[in-house]
Amino acid sequence: MIKTNKKGETYYESILRKGYTRRDFMKFVTYMSAFMGLQSSMIGQVAKALETKKRLPVIWEHFQECTGCSESFIRSDHPLAADIILETISLDYTDTLMAAAGHNAEEAKQKSMKENYGNYILVVEGAIPTKDDGVYCTIAGRTAIDILKESAAGALAIITFGSCSAWGGIQAASPNPTGSVPVDAIIKDKPIIKVPGCPPIGEVMTGVILHYATFGTIPELDAEGRPKQFYGKRVHDSCYRRPYFDAGLYAESFDSDEAKKGYCLYKLGCRGPVTYNACGFMEWNNGISFPIKSGYPCIGCSSNDFWDNGPFTERLENVPGFGIENTADKIGKIVVGAAVAGAAVHAVATNVAKRKELKRNECLGEVNEKNIKE
Amino acid sequence: MATTTFNYKRVYVWEKPVRIFHWVTVLSTTILVITGFIIADPPAINSNVEATNSYWFGIVRAVHFITAYILIANLIFRIYWSFAGNQFAKWDNFIPYTKKGIKNILYVLKVDIFLMKDKEHKLSDISIGHNYLAAFSYFIMTLFFFLQVATGLALIADNSSWFFPKMFHFIVPLFGGDIIVRYIHHILTWLFMAFIVVHVYLVLYHDYVEARGEASAMLSGFKFIRSERVDETEEDIIEKATEQMWDGENDESK
Numbered sequence: 001m002i003k004t005n006k007k008g009e010t011y012y013e014s015i016l017r018k019g020y021t022r023r024d025f026m027k028f029v030t031y032m033s034a035f036m037g038l039q040s041s042m043i044g045q046v047a048k049a050l051e052t053k054k055r056l057p058v059i060w061e062h063f064q065e066c067t068g069c070s071e072s073f074i075r076s077d078h079p080l081a082a083d084i085i086l087e088t089i090s091l092d093y094t095d096t097l098m099a100a101a102g103h104n105a106e107e108a109k110q111k112s113m114k115e116n117y118g119n120y121i122l123v124v125e126g127a128i129p130t131k132d133d134g135v136y137c138t139i140a141g142r143t144a145i146d147i148l149k150e151s152a153a154g155a156l157a158i159i160t161f162g163s164c165s166a167w168g169g170i171q172a173a174s175p176n177p178t179g180s181v182p183v184d185a186i187i188k189d190k191p192i193i194k195v196p197g198c199p200p201i202g203e204v205m206t207g208v209i210l211h212y213a214t215f216g217t218i219p220e221l222d223a224e225g226r227p228k229q230f231y232g233k234r235v236h237d238s239c240y241r242r243p244y245f246d247a248g249l250y251a252e253s254f255d256s257d258e259a260k261k262g263y264c265l266y267k268l269g270c271r272g273p274v275t276y277n278a279c280g281f282m283e284w285n286n287g288i289s290f291p292i293k294s295g296y297p298c299i300g301c302s303s304n305d306f307w308d309n310g311p312f313t314e315r316l317e318n319v320p321g322f323g324i325e326n327t328a329d330k331i332g333k334i335v336v337g338a339a340v341a342g343a344a345v346h347a348v349a350t351n352v353a354k355r356k357e358l359k360r361n362e363c364l365g366e367v368n369e370k371n372i373k374e
Numbered sequence: 375m376a377t378t379t380f381n382y383k384r385v386y387v388w389e390k391p392v393r394i395f396h397w398v399t400v401l402s403t404t405i406l407v408i409t410g411f412i413i414a415d416p417p418a419i420n421s422n423v424e425a426t427n428s429y430w431f432g433i434v435r436a437v438h439f440i441t442a443y444i445l446i447a448n449l450i451f452r453i454y455w456s457f458a459g460n461q462f463a464k465w466d467n468f469i470p471y472t473k474k475g476i477k478n479i480l481y482v483l484k485v486d487i488f489l490m491k492d493k494e495h496k497l498s499d500i501s502i503g504h505n506y507l508a509a510f511s512y513f514i515m516t517l518f519f520f521l522q523v524a525t526g527l528a529l530i531a532d533n534s535s536w537f538f539p540k541m542f543h544f545i546v547p548l549f550g551g552d553i554i555v556r557y558i559h560h561i562l563t564w565l566f567m568a569f570i571v572v573h574v575y576l577v578l579y580h581d582y583v584e585a586r587g588e589a590s591a592m593l594s595g596f597k598f599i600r601s602e603r604v605d606e607t608e609e610d611i612i613e614k615a616t617e618q619m620w621d622g623e624n625d626e627s628k
Contacts, residue, residue: 224547234552237533248431252418267416274552276532304551315415328557329415332564339568343575346489353489354583361585 011050011213025050035207035282036219037229049214056213057112057120059151060094063144064137064171064180065126069162069199070096075285076202092120095139106140113154121212122155122190124148124183127164127171131179148186157191157218158183161205163301166196166226173307184225191218194225198301201282204230224304226276235298236272238280241265254295254313265292269313271300382598387462387503388591395452396592402445403566409438410563439530446523449516462503468513470506478506486579500584502599508576515569518562525549525559 009017015025029047030040038046062070074097092112093105100108112120126144129136134143152158160166160183171180184192195208208227211219219227236242244250244264251259251268259265266273272280275298279290291298297313300306314327351358388396412434419430456465470476482505485492492499504512527538528545529552549555581588586598604611 223543224551232532234532243425246432246435247423247425247428248416248419248434249423249425249428250416250418267418271553274556276552300553303553306553309553309557328561328564332561332567335564335568336571339571343571346487346575347579349489350579350583358583 009055010052011055012052014055015050032207032210035203036211046214053213053216056209057092057116058123058209059092059109059112059120059155060097060123060125061147061151062095062139063124063126063128063148063165064169064178065162065164067096067125069125069197069205070094072197072199072202073161073205074202076206092116094123109151113151117154119156120154121209122151122158123161123209124158124165125161127168127180127182128186129171129178129180130186131177136178136180145186148183152187152190155190157193157212158187159193159195159208159212160184161195161200163196163198163303163306166194167304169198170307173305192225193218193221193227196226196231196302196304197277198306200302201230201278201284203282204278222276230278230282231276231302233276233278233280234273235275235277235279235292236270238278239272239292240280241292259295262295265295265297267315268297269311269315270297271303271306271309271312272298275300275303277302381601382586383601383604384596385502385599385604386460386595387597388595389460389463390595391451391455392459392463393592393595395448395455398444398448402441402448403570405441406438406445407563407567409434409441410560413438414560442523442526445519449519449523467504467506468509468516470510475506479510482507486576486583497600497603500599502597502603511569511573515566518565522559522562522566525555525562528555529559 012025016022026047029050030043033040033043033046036046060070093109095101095105098105098108126137128134128144128148130145134145137144139147163169164171164180165183168176168180168182171178172182184194193208193212195205197204204227207230208219211227211229219229222228222231236245239245241262241264244262245266249258249263250266251261251263253259254268259268264270270292272292279292279298283290283293299312300309303309413431416431416434455463456468461467466472470479478499478501481499484490485499486505487507503509524542524545527542531539531541531543531546534540546552546555549558577589581590587594587596591597606614
């Protein structure tokens with residue numbers, strides 16, 4: 001498929017060449033504009049950009065990952081959404097999806113990086129191990145750090161797909177045996193767009209690339225580097241069970257009547273209130289469902305260090321450093337209890353240690369009491 | 375018996391704004407702790423009502439947020455008063471940066487916390503306003519209050535359209551995410567409760583041992599100090615106070 005890409009072709013030209021009609025194209029543009037959070041008046045601008053702009057070369061690196069993000073990506077629900085990235089955007093290198101393998105694949109990457117130096121988008125999936133000179137992830141005999149530095153050097157911008165490349169993910173979870181770090185711990189001089197999630201929603205991934213392709217700029221990012229149009233809201237704020245939350249109607253356990261009625265999963269540890277993602281309105285697998293809709297609390301997979309903030313189905317996480325089963329409430333009760341006990345002990349000790357002083361004051365007061373004038 | 379009791383003079387220590395600040399803090403902290411724990415672990419009042427007809431949890435949250443803003447305004451006011459207030463309300467009571475302050479902390483630790491003998495019985499060791507150890511603990515608690523306020527505002531920053539909470543959004547990436555920020559907010563609640571226990575106990579302790587109105591001072595504003603510590607004679611004081619009173623009234627009549 002890479003061979004069919006013609007250099008200098010616009011998105012629209014390549015879409016027509018693939019046999020899609022103008023109508024398919026406009027439907028796709030409308031659909032993606034809505035996903036990108038644009039006004040309907042902007043649809044024309046998106047269409048125009050895709051008609052006139054040259055295709056964007058993309059290099060997709062895979063490091064410590066499970067390929068789940070790639071799986072999610074190729075399931076973007078609109079057929080054109082996957083196509084536009086896999087075929088029309090020159091995905092010049094992605095070792096899991098490309099036809100070429102081994103030396104040929106590496107050659108294709110080197111060629112593309114050279115030809116498009118300073119003009120390609122680097123997509124990174126997976127964290128980068130740094131311990132022991134990075135030996136825990138090597139591809140073609142080279143370490144992940146080495147490969148990342150090389151491919152980042154000529155990149156226009158870096159998109160980190162998935163919680164691993166955005167935050168460190170499961171391999172960076174305590175005790176982080178391989179010293180895994182996210183991309184922004186290594187690359188400091190390039191704009192980085194974080195698209196966290198385990199995995200991120202397919203349409204979100206497509207939408208971010210498309211935003212860049214359409215406007216030539218990185219989308220508006222929040223303080224943590226995530227595109228605001230997809231990560232601006234908490235799952236909680238777009239959750240269809242929110243009315244149950246405000247009404248104080250909660251499922252107390254799985255399989256209870258309340259759970260079956262679709263009550264709020266807050267007390268079952270739902271991380272919706274602290275998780276920024278588009279699950280509530282975009283949903284998954286062609287908009288069929290998302291975890292909460294399927295009756296399972298959000299585990300906060302797009303949050304930083306979500307693996308270390310367990311257990312997932314409990315409201316309060318364990319306090320790190322205090323061993324398992326030690327929540328803040330347990331420790332808090334001990335601290336307040338100790339304060340009360342300490343006060344009680346001190347009160348008794350006061351009466352003992354200061355007994356002379358207290359007794360003297362009492363006697364003096366008694367004398368005064370007896371001498372009150374009529 | 376030949377012993378005599380000491381003479382005590384009544385001193386205005388806690389001005390009205392300080393007392394109001396104190397009781398607003400008491401009330402708002404109590405409400406915040408209660409609503410905070412309800413929010414952290416809501417009781418199961420599952421009934422057959424439809425979600426549409428009920429909003430109690432939303433109201434609990436609203437009360438929490440409104441009370442928080444009252445507490446914030448209260449704190450800001452107290453900071454202002456630590457420059458405008460009397461000598462016992464001034465900021466330098468709270469930070470023991472002088473030799474005197476450090477000496478006083480050691481004295482309080484020795485005599486009041488570890489209950490050792492006070493051999494010298496120096497009058498100047500007994501603080502009139504805050505003792506330096508207590509005042510320093512309030513300073514530390516103020517810092518924790520700021521952290522609590524900052525984490526709380528950071529958590530609602532994204533739901534708010536007001537610029538004020540949004541200013542605190544930077545806290546979230548600073549601590550590494552909402553989960554951790556929420557956690558700090560929760561743990562600090564317990565710290566405040568532990569502080570309340572210690573604070574109330576020590577106030578009662580001072581009142582019990584010294585018997586000069588430590589507890590009631592936060593209602594009346596007055597504490598009692600040994601008359602030797604006041605320079606002027608009874609007549610002078612009455613004269614000056616009367617002058618002040620009449621001055622005030624003359625000013626108003628003008």
